Each structure stands twice: as C-alpha cells, then as structure tokens.
Amino acid sequence: MKLGPFLFCFATLLGSTFSIGDDSLEAKVKRVIDGDSILVMDSKEVEYEVQLEGIDAPELKQDFGKESANALTKLLKGKSVKLTWGSKDTYDRLLAQVYVEDMHVNMEMIKSGMAWHFKRYNKSEELAKAEMVSKEAKKGLWAQESPVAPWDFRKETKAPDKPEKR
Numbered sequence: 001m002k003l004g005p006f007l008f009c010f011a012t013l014l015g016s017t018f019s020i021g022d023d024s025l026e027a028k029v030k031r032v033i034d035g036d037s038i039l040v041m042d043s044k045e046v047e048y049e050v051q052l053e054g055i056d057a058p059e060l061k062q063d064f065g066k067e068s069a070n071a072l073t074k075l076l077k078g079k080s081v082k083l084t085w086g087s088k089d090t091y092d093r094l095l096a097q098v099y100v101e102d103m104h105v106n107m108e109m110i111k112s113g114m115a116w117h118f119k120r121y122n123k124s125e126e127l128a129k130a131e132m133v134s135k136e137a138k139k140g141l142w143a144q145e146s147p148v149a150p151w152d153f154r155k156e157t158k159a160p161d162k163p164e165k166r
Helices: 004-014 065-076 105-111 125-136 150-157
Strands: 023-034 037-041 047-052 080-088 094-100
Touching: 023 047, 023 065, 037 080, 047 080, 047 105, 065 094, 065 105, 094 105, 105 125
Parallel strands: 047 094
Antiparallel strands: 023 037, 023 080, 037 047, 080 094
C-alpha cells in the first residue's frame, strides 16, 4: 500500500503547506554547489545533485551569490541530511526539502535572507511569510539597496538555470 496520498492528506489536516515528498533519503553532504543546490552521497555511495525546492538563491556571479553559498555551506558542511522530494527538475536534480535534524534548511535560507522564496514554482505560505519577515528586517540580501532576483539575473545575463561547478 502506498502511503503518499495518506501522508499528503494528514499533512493538509495538520495545516502544513510543505509538500511531503513521495521519496526520502538520508545522505551525507559532499559539497555545496551554490546557495540553493548541493551534492550528497547516500550510504550506498550513490551521489545525488539536489536543488533545494521552493527557494532560489543568488547566482555565484551575482551580488550576494558567494555569501549565499557560504551560508549554506555553514549550515551543511560535514553534515548528514534528510531529503524529501516528489520530483526532479529539468536537469535531473532532486527537488527536495532538506533537513538537518529538526532544522528545515530551505526555510532557514529564506529566514536568514540568503535566498528568495521561488513563488513561481512553490506556493508555501510559510516560505512566503518568512521572506516577508526577512525582507522587512533587511536581513542578508535584503540589506542591499536593490537586490536583483536570481531569475531576473539569469534572464538578463542569459545564464543557465543549472549552476557551474564551484
């Protein structure tokens, strides 16, 4: 019996707007690629490239890109993570919610002003609220006078959505 629909209904009853992935994985972080993507390895030594679902961080060549990547590195360096996901992106990366123990990493990146809520692809009210609070407090990238959203930066520079190797 597949529990996916049951868990989704249960989460909805609890008021969560985070999607519960159909799959989960525990893995060790091998490296942080940028502020919203990581490379992990499971216990069978299989590597997975992971895009943190619901967030979009500045590109490495963009203002605040290195700061964002460094913030994610600080949260994840040498850590084991739990991933939950329901799909992959066009580059075959897992689109995942990432957890270190009880910390929801995707949420933490938004709360600290290190990433935008990617509203185009994610409708989480919690992430939207966290972004608003972070923005009002001028945390992280919101301390800049006119921060440029990563999707606008990519469009202007014709940069690919998949980050280069760091």
